[in-house]
Amino acid sequence: MKLDNEVAHAARALASWTSGVSTEIIHLAGSVAELMDRNLAGRPKVNSSALKGLEELSKEFLAKNSFAVGAGTFFAAQSVEAEGHFFEWWSRGKSGSVEKLDADLTPGSNRYYDYEKLPFFSTAASTGEQTLWGPYIDYLGFEEYIITLTAPFKVHGTFAGVAGCDILVKDLEPLIMPELRAIPGNAALVNASNRVILGNSGMYLVGERIKSGSAVDQHRIDLDVPHLGLSLIYSA
Numbered sequence: 001m002k003l004d005n006e007v008a009h010a011a012r013a014l015a016s017w018t019s020g021v022s023t024e025i026i027h028l029a030g031s032v033a034e035l036m037d038r039n040l041a042g043r044p045k046v047n048s049s050a051l052k053g054l055e056e057l058s059k060e061f062l063a064k065n066s067f068a069v070g071a072g073t074f075f076a077a078q079s080v081e082a083e084g085h086f087f088e089w090w091s092r093g094k095s096g097s098v099e100k101l102d103a104d105l106t107p108g109s110n111r112y113y114d115y116e117k118l119p120f121f122s123t124a125a126s127t128g129e130q131t132l133w134g135p136y137i138d139y140l141g142f143e144e145y146i147i148t149l150t151a152p153f154k155v156h157g158t159f160a161g162v163a164g165c166d167i168l169v170k171d172l173e174p175l176i177m178p179e180l181r182a183i184p185g186n187a188a189l190v191n192a193s194n195r196v197i198l199g200n201s202g203m204y205l206v207g208e209r210i211k212s213g214s215a216v217d218q219h220r221i222d223l224d225v226p227h228l229g230l231s232l233i234y235s236a
Contacts, residue, residue, distance in 0.1 A: 007187075007221070010179040011232050014189060015223040017176060021067070021149060021167075022130055022225060028061050029151035029163040032073050036155045044156065045081040051088055058090040059098055061165065067175060068092075069142070070101065070166035074115050074150075076125065079160040087115060091142075091166070103140055113140070120148040124162045128152055129227040135169050135197055135207050145169040145206050147197060149228075169206055172198055185235040190220075192229025204233075 035057065039050040054073055061071040072089030080086050089101040103113035115121050120133040134147030150164030180187050180200035188199035194211075196204045204210070210218075210233060223230040 004184070006183050007232070007234055010183050010187070011221045011223060013179045014176060014230070014232060015225050018223065018225045018228065018230060021065075021165075022228070024061070024065055025130060025149050025151045025164050028057065028071065028165070029153040031057055032163045033153040033155060033160075036153075036160065040155065046075055046079050046086060046155070046160070047081045048086070051086065054088040055090065055100075058088065062090065062092055062098060065165070067167055067171060068165040069146070069168050069171065071164070072101075073161060073163045074121055075161040076159060077116060079155060079158070085115070101140065120150045120164065121162055124150050124152040125159060127227070128159070132191060132228045132230070134191070135195065138166070142168060147172075147191075169198060183234055187232065187234035190231050190233050197230075203235075 032054065035053050036046065036050060039052060040046065058071045058073070062068055070089055070091035072087065074087040074089070075085070077085055085105040090098050091101050092098055104111040106112060118133070120131060123131040123133070130149065130151040132147060132149050135145040138144060138146040146169065147167050148164060149167070150162040152159055152162050154160055176189065176198060177200065180189065180198065183200065186199070186201045186203040188204035189197045190210060191197055194209055196206055196208045196210065198206065217236045219234055219236060221232045223232060
């Protein structure tokens with residue numbers, strides 16, 4: 001099928017923007033790995049003293065990348081002393097101030113934040129590749145639709161955790177909606193689970209799962225961004 005110029009242009013533009021974000025995430029994960037290697041100085045497990053400098057990395061990422069509302073690092077329990085849990089995540093508040101996210105890391109508690117079982121962590125851990133989770137409602141901080149992108153990092157050659165960022169879906173609108181609206185008809189950016197990240201009309205609602213073959217005239221283009229599983233769907 002021959003693509004309309006508007007659709008082809010939108011697919012390229014969406015892939016280009018997302019690839020840029022992916023590059024920033026991979027760079028952050030690499031910086032975290034380098035910092036851990038220096039801080040550990042040969043010690044096999046991460047402890048609280050090894051976290052020194054992670055705050056600065058997160059804040060530098062947020063300062064450089066205005067599209068992100070949060071950034072930081074989650075550690076695998078196997079990489080932490082006494083099989084504990086550590087994470088350093090910093091978020092940009094409504095006032096513009098950057099504050100550390102806190103969560104209950106006590107196993108068995110009512111509000112236990114078992115981040116290792118969440119897709120942004122578990123998928124990156126199992127595949128060894130960058131991943132995207134969302135859109136989902138972030139009840140820990142913003143209570144709005146959000147997407148999380150992470151990349152795994154290693155310490156001493158072994159998987160040690162993930163580093164990445166959060167992006168509010170509403171903050172995506174001014175960045176990618178012009179490309180979607182340039183497409184005649186209904187169109188949307190869709191994740192690997194066939195859920196809508198953002199659409200150009202009420203036909204595609206954020207978080208909605210798109211069923212295969214749900215529309216006779218619906219077409220799909222896979223975006224050229226490795227591992228994230230993103231695609232552009234549109235009506236001819």
